[in-house]
Amino acid sequence: MSDNDPQGLYRALGVQSSATAEEIKSAYRKLAKETHPDTSQHASSEKFHSISAAYEILNDPIRRAEYDSSAYRASAQEAKARAIDPICCSRCGQVTAQPRYVVFFRVYSFVVMTTRRPIQGIFCASCAKKEGLKSSIITLVTGWWGAPWGPIYSIGSILSNGFGGKHERSSDEGMIWYNALAFLSRGNLQLSYALAMQSRKTLNKDIAKDAIELIAQLEKAGVDTRQGKLRNPWRTSMLYRAGHLLMAFALPGTLALAIFASTQGSRASTSYNGSRLYSSPPSSAQYQPSVQKAIVTPNVPKCANVPYSGQLLGPNRLSTTDGHSLEIRNGSSGNAIIKVRAELSGAVVAAFFVRSSQTAQITGIPDGRYTVQYAFGDALDVSCRRFVQLDGAGQFPGVETLQTEQTATQIITQVLSYTLYAVPAGNVTPQSISAQDFERQ
Structure with missing residues (x-):
């Protein structure tokens, strides 16, 4: 596992590098409950931070692809010193000269629940088309x-x-260059030459420079320069593309329009891994607060240790076993405090901190x-639970209903996902609230 885990992210979650997205999420939830300072007797803030950092990368299909492909790094010196194994397809297990790390998606829906599951890995062109x-x-x-997602x-x-x-082009180009060196180390100079010819046009200037030097060395060694171009196996036929277009826009397309028309004007229901889109940014730089700012004096005591993202602030009513999840992506320029309130009583069920540009x-x-x-601010007061001065406060519109479902084989909970920044064509606008409304207990 270490060869495919250069920074130990999979090891931090206790899973294999081939783990599915569901296995990664399940491992994270289990470890988070075991190590969170507010929910476990075996708390470890250092370990909780490490598993949170690992999950932040591995839970994002594209960032996980970049991480996995980063395991394939080699230099010309390594290729001369030892034999390097070329990259194999993660599906058929065969060596592939022009691999790609590709993410495909499968969508599963049931009435108001929709989840989009990534299927990813290093593919040869043939296995990629099949997948x-x-x-x-x-x-x-x-x-x-x-409906409607x-x-x-x-x-x-x-x-x-x-x-x-x-x-990602950068990942594809990195693996092509790795294979050029791998085939060089194994004496297949002609194939190494053809891959180096591709690598000379890479966006990475260091790789492009090394590729040009390798091309010159191989030409001196007598490779056939007329065979310096490989066929592109990744081109798809018109029939293949037409088949997908038909699946996307024929009968299912008609059904999609009907569902959209029937739900027009109503708010989107919660879905697994669903997210909300907002038409205006609640960032601290652009948000205009509806309350008068407090006067801050230089001698106001400040929080000595800023909380980490996800740290609970004060008492909470969260379950230590099962329950629903809330994910906040803070794309704004300011730190944020998030509060979950019960609709009827208005009591705070949980409050937690999210740093700027973190999840x-x-x-x-x-x-x-x-x-x-949510509320934005700069400095926290000495309790580390509230901002000295609010830059703005708001509330996501509507009321979320969370209900656990149980089947014969599993317990199904929900995941709410919100993003704190503007999204083009957003369909919901956050509501401004006063500082008093946010601060009330």
């Missing part, structure tokens, strides 16, 4: 039946799968109806 088709067919059958996610996922899935998640929210509030 793209398989994921789109599964989405076609299972993805459309949730099912049709939206399904169309986007099928189109993405049909056009090669999501992949935090809490778990253990019991069944019930809740509102979610």
